[in-house]
Amino acid sequence: MKNRIYIKDLKDHIGKEVVVAGWVDVRRDQGKMAFFDMRDMTGKVQAVALPNHTDVIEKSKEVRLEWVLKITGLVNKRPERNIKAGVLNGEIELEILNIEILSEALPLPFDMSLDGYNLELTTELDNRAIVLRQPKVQAVFKVQETVIDSFREFMKKNMFFEFQAPAITPATAEGGAEVFQVDYFGKKAYLTQSPQLYKQIVMSAFERCFSVNKVFRAEPSSTTRHLTEIVSLDAEMGFIDSWMDVRDMAEETVRYILKQVEAKNSEHLKTLNATLPVMIDKTPTLSLREIQQKIFEKYGRDVRGEKDTNPEDERQICEIIKEETGSDFVFVYGYPTRKKPFYIYPNPEEPEYNEGMDLLCRGVEWLSGGRRINDYKQLTEHVELWKMDPSKVKMFLEAFKYGVPPEGGFAFGAERITMQLLGLKNIREASMFPRDMNRIDEKLNSDGY
Numbered sequence: 001m002k003n004r005i006y007i008k009d010l011k012d013h014i015g016k017e018v019v020v021a022g023w024v025d026v027r028r029d030q031g032k033m034a035f036f037d038m039r040d041m042t043g044k045v046q047a048v049a050l051p052n053h054t055d056v057i058e059k060s061k062e063v064r065l066e067w068v069l070k071i072t073g074l075v076n077k078r079p080e081r082n083i084k085a086g087v088l089n090g091e092i093e094l095e096i097l098n099i100e101i102l103s104e105a106l107p108l109p110f111d112m113s114l115d116g117y118n119l120e121l122t123t124e125l126d127n128r129a130i131v132l133r134q135p136k137v138q139a140v141f142k143v144q145e146t147v148i149d150s151f152r153e154f155m156k157k158n159m160f161f162e163f164q165a166p167a168i169t170p171a172t173a174e175g176g177a178e179v180f181q182v183d184y185f186g187k188k189a190y191l192t193q194s195p196q197l198y199k200q201i202v203m204s205a206f207e208r209c210f211s212v213n214k215v216f217r218a219e220p221s222s223t224t225r226h227l228t229e230i231v232s233l234d235a236e237m238g239f240i241d242s243w244m245d246v247r248d249m250a251e252e253t254v255r256y257i258l259k260q261v262e263a264k265n266s267e268h269l270k271t272l273n274a275t276l277p278v279m280i281d282k283t284p285t286l287s288l289r290e291i292q293q294k295i296f297e298k299y300g301r302d303v304r305g306e307k308d309t310n311p312e313d314e315r316q317i318c319e320i321i322k323e324e325t326g327s328d329f330v331f332v333y334g335y336p337t338r339k340k341p342f343y344i345y346p347n348p349e350e351p352e353y354n355e356g357m358d359l360l361c362r363g364v365e366w367l368s369g370g371r372r373i374n375d376y377k378q379l380t381e382h383v384e385l386w387k388m389d390p391s392k393v394k395m396f397l398e399a400f401k402y403g404v405p406p407e408g409g410f411a412f413g414a415e416r417i418t419m420q421l422l423g424l425k426n427i428r429e430a431s432m433f434p435r436d437m438n439r440i441d442e443k444l445n446s447d448g449y
Helices: 007-013 054-060 121-126 135-157 196-206 243-264 266-271 288-299 311-325 376-385 390-402 414-422
Strands: 017-030 033-040 043-049 068-077 092-103 181-184 187-191 208-216 229-238 285-287 329-333 356-361 364-372 407-413
Touching: 007 017, 007 033, 007 043, 007 092, 017 043, 017 092, 033 054, 033 068, 043 054, 054 092, 135 208, 135 229, 135 243, 135 266, 135 414, 196 208, 196 229, 196 390, 196 407, 229 243, 229 414, 243 266, 243 329, 243 356, 243 364, 243 407, 243 414, 285 288, 288 311, 288 329, 311 329, 311 356, 311 364, 356 407, 364 414, 376 390, 407 414
Parallel strands: 043 092, 285 329
Antiparallel strands: 017 033, 017 068, 033 043, 068 092, 181 187, 208 229, 229 407, 329 356, 356 364, 364 407
16 A cells, blocks of 8 residues: 555654554544544554544544544644553554545454453354454464564574475374374375474485474364464484483573563563563473472372373473472473384483483473484384384485484474463464364364363
8 A cells, every 4th residue: 555654653753644554443432523543463553533624523433443444644742641651652643634444344243352352262263253353362373473483593593404394294203193194196195293204304414404384183182282283393403412412402492482572572471461481591301200209209199100291290390390490391301212203212221211302381291302213223123113114104214224413303383382481271272273173263063172
């Protein structure tokens, strides 16, 4: 739109006539005047129709919430008594000289104001197309945008090469999780659970690589922390000395993301009343057996010898570490080798335990990773031991025949990290268009969440 000024820039045009365009966010009548809060993608400004502009006053009588307007107006300083300190455009207002209606809107089906919005989640998702205009909902996805962007920024700062992994694969990278099978021209194929095998192949050529990919999990679970489609942030790196190199890179990645969210999303955090988790100088790192012992000593609940953590374990160990160190984060490593995917590197001193790791925060797993097997012979032995079909991972194995350095990597879901950063109660709040076993845009059955 020619000559349009974005609302955030109006402060630079005091005393000048400008053109703005956006939505009517709030409408108020006061005596013979009409006030509109206009919003565009950059912010909001108060616009006023004064009695001396009779044509504008008449036109303003038609206008309702969410109508799209093109307004010609004069940028004026507000009287001292009306200044709203600390608010965008709190020192100015727009005197309307002309209104052009670009689009009308039906009455909203519910209150969308910042203070009045209080929809139950199912109703919110059923009305996603409208709800995306609500400030709190927008704040969630502004933070998520920063999470994804800052992951990419940090990877590039550290010489990681970006690639895009395929969404359709002939085999599954993680045998334990359910997968979506698709008919691929009469043959079986799968929606990818993870770009894991592909990022290891790419790493063998580029040394360091990362991807931001959609991945799919057909787990028949309808909990507050599971989705069937997520955005996975994956990284892989060669020439490591141990799994701790991977841990350190993962920690610094998360630290960078937290700093960027703090710097770029302070207003969004305030809107959501969210407090960022604390990451101390060195994140505590404990083995699975160590955290099980701590849980037993603190709570008297005996999970010693269990092969993995459950949600209660994750919640309790995070509480213990927070109390002991002040950290909201804890790394857990040393899981039983046979309980993890075939490519995870076994600890040479205790082969029954591997060099995989998870990063927990505020009671939820954020990130998984660790060292991978880089020896071709050992990989083929694991393929056989895990009862996999070698022909299904032929291209993956091929890379390891021709020299692959010691390597490892990590991955985490953008939705889960957003959920945890913002203290959301349900991961569906952190997915713009969530997919789960009960919903593909619309609900597939009558079950609730």
